[in-house]
Amino acid sequence: MNAVDVGSVSMIFGDGASRVEALVDVNLGVAQGSFVSLIGPSGCGKSTVLRLIANLLEPTRGEIRVQGKPARQSRLDQDYGMAFQHAGLFDWRTVTKNIELPLELKGWDRATRRERALEMLELVRLPEFAGHYPWQLSGGMQQRVAIARALAARPTLLLMDEPFGALDEMTREHMQAELLRICRETGTSVVFVTHSIPEAVYLSDHVVVMSPRPGRITATIEVDLGDRQGDDTREADEFYKKITEVREALRSDRGEHPTGVEDR
Amino acid sequence: MRRVTRVFVPVLFGAAFFGAWEALVRGLDLKPYFLVAPSTIAEQFGSSWSLVWRSMKVSGGNALAGLLIGTGLGIAVSLVTSRFRLLHELVTPLAVALNAIPIFVLVSVFNNMFAITSEVPRRLMVTLVVYFVVLVNVTRGLVQVDRLHMELMRSYAASDWQVLRRVRIPNAVPYLFTALKIAAPVAVITAFVSEYFGGSQNGLGSAIARSIAASRNDQAWAYVAGACLLGLTFYLISTLLETVATPGGAGKRPAGRS
Numbered sequence: 001m002n003a004v005d006v007g008s009v010s011m012i013f014g015d016g017a018s019r020v021e022a023l024v025d026v027n028l029g030v031a032q033g034s035f036v037s038l039i040g041p042s043g044c045g046k047s048t049v050l051r052l053i054a055n056l057l058e059p060t061r062g063e064i065r066v067q068g069k070p071a072r073q074s075r076l077d078q079d080y081g082m083a084f085q086h087a088g089l090f091d092w093r094t095v096t097k098n099i100e101l102p103l104e105l106k107g108w109d110r111a112t113r114r115e116r117a118l119e120m121l122e123l124v125r126l127p128e129f130a131g132h133y134p135w136q137l138s139g140g141m142q143q144r145v146a147i148a149r150a151l152a153a154r155p156t157l158l159l160m161d162e163p164f165g166a167l168d169e170m171t172r173e174h175m176q177a178e179l180l181r182i183c184r185e186t187g188t189s190v191v192f193v194t195h196s197i198p199e200a201v202y203l204s205d206h207v208v209v210m211s212p213r214p215g216r217i218t219a220t221i222e223v224d225l226g227d228r229q230g231d232d233t234r235e236a237d238e239f240y241k242k243i244t245e246v247r248e249a250l251r252s253d254r255g256e257h258p259t260g261v262e263d264r
Numbered sequence: 265m266r267r268v269t270r271v272f273v274p275v276l277f278g279a280a281f282f283g284a285w286e287a288l289v290r291g292l293d294l295k296p297y298f299l300v301a302p303s304t305i306a307e308q309f310g311s312s313w314s315l316v317w318r319s320m321k322v323s324g325g326n327a328l329a330g331l332l333i334g335t336g337l338g339i340a341v342s343l344v345t346s347r348f349r350l351l352h353e354l355v356t357p358l359a360v361a362l363n364a365i366p367i368f369v370l371v372s373v374f375n376n377m378f379a380i381t382s383e384v385p386r387r388l389m390v391t392l393v394v395y396f397v398v399l400v401n402v403t404r405g406l407v408q409v410d411r412l413h414m415e416l417m418r419s420y421a422a423s424d425w426q427v428l429r430r431v432r433i434p435n436a437v438p439y440l441f442t443a444l445k446i447a448a449p450v451a452v453i454t455a456f457v458s459e460y461f462g463g464s465q466n467g468l469g470s471a472i473a474r475s476i477a478a479s480r481n482d483q484a485w486a487y488v489a490g491a492c493l494l495g496l497t498f499y500l501i502s503t504l505l506e507t508v509a510t511p512g513g514a515g516k517r518p519a520g521r522s
């Protein structure tokens with residue numbers, strides 16, 4: 001059973017003059033425990049794919065199954081955790097209380113909730129900020145709290161929409177390594193939206209390249225960088241080879257250098 | 265340094281204002297029917313304190329009763345209307361339209377409905393004014409929720425009740441206090457002005473009118489001072505409540521998403 005199965009999905013927003021074909025015939029399978037990145041220029045529908053998997057949107061055509069269940073059932077069962085580009089923390093809750101929210105809604109008791117939240121704060125290296133309010137933290141710290149919140153309930157699937165986009169380079173690389181470690185340890189499957197080629201290559205087992213107007217998948221590139229421990233991975237020949245491969249896949253589709261995609 | 269500027273500059277300005285007022289009255293030898301000196305007002309305020317206090321209790325009591333009932337009613341109705349979209353769309357324009365008319369005239373209508381000695385018409389008047397301010401603001405706080413927060417709650421499969429309790433209500437709290445800071449002084453003003461439309465003559469508004477009619481300008485000013493005191497007290501209490509009820513302290517929580 002795949003963690004995610006997207007079968008012949010099309011998505012149309014609006015109608016008449018404002019009709020937009022956001023996605024056309026998208027097929028995507030995410031194996032259990034694998035890491036899949038969606039990459040493409042702005043407007044290619046990569047975030048839409050993520051929202052469809054999360055059942056925040058219903059597809060116009062096609063079927064989406066998550067952990068073998070219809071996407072809606074999977075949302076109701078809270079099979080996945082989600083993190084967005086903006087942290088989306090609740091201002092009136094402390095950092096710890098923010099991380100506890102999904103657990104609260106799942107009906108966990110207070111002590112277990114607190115314990116898990118503190119554990120998560122250790123993981124994102126913010127233990128000393130447990131009692132702070134979100135607006136007392138920098139943007140990068142807020143984002144780490146949001147990621148801790150997404151992971152708190154130990155979901156079997158993580159859906160992430162450019163979660164590291166607002167972080168500085170150092171924090172970003174650290175968070176990427178941490179995310180990989182967590183996923184490897186827990187066997188969590190990830191669907192990750194990004195517009196950074198190196199990020200996609202570093203993190204993924206499969207990089208799914210998309211193109212806009214209408215949004216569709218144009219290539220899927222398999223990456224095998226071994227266990228990616230230590231910083232050597234980012235300097236390996238294989239890493240650069242795959243970056244070139246993804247870049248060419250993005251370029252060949254447009255016949256030009258892709259816009260809205262970072263090379264760093 | 266900042267603390268010094270924050271406290272002493274306004275105090276200094278206030279002292280300079282009253283000093284200039286005093287100097288103006290004395291220097292130009294202004295007659296009491298034109299303008300009364302602050303020192304005379306203070307003296308009068310002291311000597312007729314018991315009278316002023318008695319009137320303050322009546323007007324203040326009316327303002328407080330109206331403020332409490334109006335706030336409660338405003339919160340209750342906004343909770344109901346924000347829950348039902350159609351109702352919200354029906355009630356909000358009506359509330360805004362009603363709020364735009366000079367609503368004070370209604371007090372004469374209320375006066376006809378109740379006994380002449382009743383405080384109910386004035387309290388009703390205050391209730392009405394407060395109710396609209398609270399309704400409009402709190403509804404906005406309940407409805408204008410960050411889209412990202414709603415998506416998150418949806419991803420947690422949260423029920424409407426959970427969304428209300430964990431997102432909408434906390435989101436509306438700052439809006440409620442904004443409403444209260446507007447409504448509290450307005451409640452006091454409404455309580456005074458309502459007294460000009462008849463009914464029993466025991467409040468600050470009627471006392472001011474009576475003093476002026478008796479050419480006792482100094483006494484009228486003493487009542488005005490009492491009125492200022494009452495309005496300030498109401499405002500300060502609402503600000504204090506905000507500080508107590510806002511996590512991390514009032515004014516520190518910035519608007520918008522984080």
